[in-house]
Amino acid sequence: MGWPWATTCLPPTLRLRRRRPQPASPRSRGDGAAMTYAIPDDVAVQLGRPIDSITETERAQWQAWLDKVERSIRRAFKKAGLELDEQINLGEVIAADVADVEISAVIRKIQNPTWGETSYTKSVDDASVTRRREGAGESDPLALLDGEIDNLLPEIQSAAFSTRPRFQPDRCWA
Known part of the structure; x- marks a missing residue:
């Protein structure tokens, strides 16, 4: 968890502040499993479908x-050293933004289950099979896009490249 000298060698303005972990939010489905920020009804609304037209199979899928997507x-967030629920409770991240990202990823999967595949040709005579993929990167439509993650993660402000009006030696070995 970081460098051992990070809390003693850095000036107080640059030290990372760890917050006490908050209890998990009491969001749960009827079966006791944790609930996502978006629900299948939200996906149906975004697709323009009536909520009562969703089959149980679609709802489960x-x-x-x-x-x-939420995992x-x-x-x-864990890679960035943060907890999603804690950041939402602190107001750093808006729960509706998390729901929007979840819904967008699921809609990508629904509308294009073979993400990145733009054409597929299959011929019987002379045995011709063609698949065309566009774009590098993830082939999973549920994978988060860079812009989505950037919008969700709170901006971290640091004074890593700040200048001092005069020389002040670091007090690492005091």
């Missing part, structure tokens, strides 16, 4: 995809 968001 969309919820599984929403769960997967990806949580992993991205």
